Amino acid sequence: MIYEQDIYKLIPQRPPIVMIDGFDGISPTEAHTTLTVKPDNIFCQDGKLQEPGIIEHIAQSAAALSGYADFLQNEPPKIGYIGEIKKCSINDLPNVGRQLSTHLQIVAEAMGIKLLQAEVTVAGKQVADCAMKIFLRQE
C-alpha cells in the first residue's frame, strides 16, 4: 500500500485537491484506493463529502492506477482527463471522518482511452459506482 505523500508520485494533483490517501496496485489494470474524509476537504459541505468529491476521488483513483505504471518506470505521472461518466449512481454522501474504499478495474482500452469500472464503499456498504472513460495527455 502506498500512503500519504508517496501518492504524489502517482498523481499530478497537489493539496488541497488530492482526493486519495492510499493506493494498492493489484495489477496493471486493477487497484484499490482509500480516502478518509477530513473536515477541511474542499468537496465537503455540511459535514458530508458531496457528489463532485466522490467523482473526483474515482477519477484520481484511475489516474493513480495509470500513474503507477509511470512510477514503476521512474517517469512522472501524466495528466488525465475525464472523457465520460456513465451508469453512475451515488447512494450516500459519506460523513467527515469516514473512509472511502474504492475498487477500480480497467475493463477496456482503445486508442488511448481507458474504460474503467469503479465501486466505492464505506464500511462495506456501497455508496457509489460508475463507469468512467479517461484519457491521458501524452507528452
Added chain:
Amino acid sequence: MEKIELIKKVNEVLAEEFEKEVEELSPEKNIKQTLELDSLSLVDMVALIENEFGVKIPSADLVKVQTFEQLYDYLAERVK
C-alpha cells in the same frame, strides 16, 4: 462457432448497444460511420466485443479493422 452464426451475433449485439437496426449493418460498410462511433464510444465497442466474444482488440489491430467484414474475419480467427 460457425462464421454465419458469429456474424449474426456480432450484428445483434452491436445493433442493440448502439441503437441501430440489424439491417443497417452490412459487411462492406465502415463500422465507425455506421454505428456513429467517436473516439470515446469506440472503447465501448471494444469492451462489448471482449465481453461477448472474449476477444481483446489491441489499438494496433483496431486501426486495421475498418469494415464489418474485417471485424467478422478478425473475430472468426480468434473466437474459440
